[in-house]
Amino acid sequence: MEQINITEHDFVKQNLTTIKRGKRLYDKYKCTSCGLEGIRYDLSNCIHVKRNKKCLAKKTKIKITSKYVLVNFGFDGDKKYDIVPCPKEYEDKYKKSVWVYSNERREPVRLLPDEFVYV
Numbered sequence: 001m002e003q004i005n006i007t008e009h010d011f012v013k014q015n016l017t018t019i020k021r022g023k024r025l026y027d028k029y030k031c032t033s034c035g036l037e038g039i040r041y042d043l044s045n046c047i048h049v050k051r052n053k054k055c056l057a058k059k060t061k062i063k064i065t066s067k068y069v070l071v072n073f074g075f076d077g078d079k080k081y082d083i084v085p086c087p088k089e090y091e092d093k094y095k096k097s098v099w100v101y102s103n104e105r106r107e108p109v110r111l112l113p114d115e116f117v118y119v
C-alpha cells in the first residue's frame with residue numbers, strides 16, 4: 001500500500017455511510033478522472049492506494065472570471081493560472097478549495113466556486 005495526498009487526484013467518496021472494520025473507521029474513494037481507488041481512515045488528508053499513478057486528467061489550470069478577484073488581486077482574465085497547494089495554516093478549513101498565487105499580494109489566494117472556470 002502507498003499513502004498519497006488526497007489532492008493528488010479528484011477523489012470522491014464512494015460509500016454513503018462510513019465503513020467500520022474492527023475499531024477503525026474508513027471511507028472508500030475513487031478518482032473521477034483516472035479511476036484510481038483508495039481508502040481514507042478518519043479525516044486525514046491521506047489516501048491509501050495499492051499503487052499510485054499519475055493522474056493525467058486532473059485539471060490544474062483555471063481562468064478567473066470574477067471581476068472582483070481580477071481587480072483586487074491583480075490577475076488577468078485572459079491568462080491561465082496554475083492551481084497551487086492550500087497554505088498549511090488553512091488546510092483544516094480550505095484544503096479542498098482552489099488556490100492560485102497572486103503576484104500582486106505575494107501570497108496564494110482562495111477562490112470561490114463561481115470565481116473561476118477550469119481550462
Ligand SMILES: [Zn+2]
Binds near residue numbers: 032034035036058
Ligand atoms: Zn486520478
